Amino acid sequence: MITAVDTNILLDVLVPGQPHAESSEKALAESLRAGPIVISEPVYAELAGRFPAREEMDRFLEDTGIRPRPSGDEALYLAGRAWREYLGRRPDFLACPSCGTSQDVRCAKCGTRLLPRQHVVADFLIGAHATVHADRLLTRDRGYYRTYFPGLQLT
Numbered sequence: 001m002i003t004a005v006d007t008n009i010l011l012d013v014l015v016p017g018q019p020h021a022e023s024s025e026k027a028l029a030e031s032l033r034a035g036p037i038v039i040s041e042p043v044y045a046e047l048a049g050r051f052p053a054r055e056e057m058d059r060f061l062e063d064t065g066i067r068p069r070p071s072g073d074e075a076l077y078l079a080g081r082a083w084r085e086y087l088g089r090r091p092d093f094l095a096c097p098s099c100g101t102s103q104d105v106r107c108a109k110c111g112t113r114l115l116p117r118q119h120v121v122a123d124f125l126i127g128a129h130a131t132v133h134a135d136r137l138l139t140r141d142r143g144y145y146r147t148y149f150p151g152l153q154l155t
Contacts, residue, residue, distance in 0.1 A: 003137070006138060040130070075133065078131060082124045119144055131149050136155050137152055
């Protein structure tokens with residue numbers, strides 16, 4: 001079984017003191033036992049920011065058996081379609097979950113307009129990559145992956 005891994009799992013394992021470190025390390029070890037582990041270009045890039053030198057990052061990937069795998073046209077197109085769907089659904093401002101009333105909510109301290117959590121295209125590249133190149137995705141961010149990649153098994 002091929003498992004794609006999201007950046008959050010790897011950072012949980014690599015960055016000291018992370019609250020999900022133990023569960024992420026266990027899930028990563030179980031995935032390694034189940035078969036190959038792959039990462040997409042965005043995961044590689046996000047991970048690279050945590051290593052002082054490329055050689056150290058590549059050594060980590062080699063030691064853990066994690067392999068970068070290019071996305072390819074199919075995954076890139078799927079990411080773009082999911083991104084377009086997300087942009088069509090994304091609210092401009094906060095809405096009450098009970099009645100749907102929209103509110104222009106501002107920070108009490110600085111006055112900045114507060115928006116719902118915004119995803120970036122890298123999130124969709126990771127989901128599409130996993131859909132095309134793996135049997136499942138190991139991540140802690142399940143909500144939007146379920147919404148925009150409903151056929152993707154999450155672990």
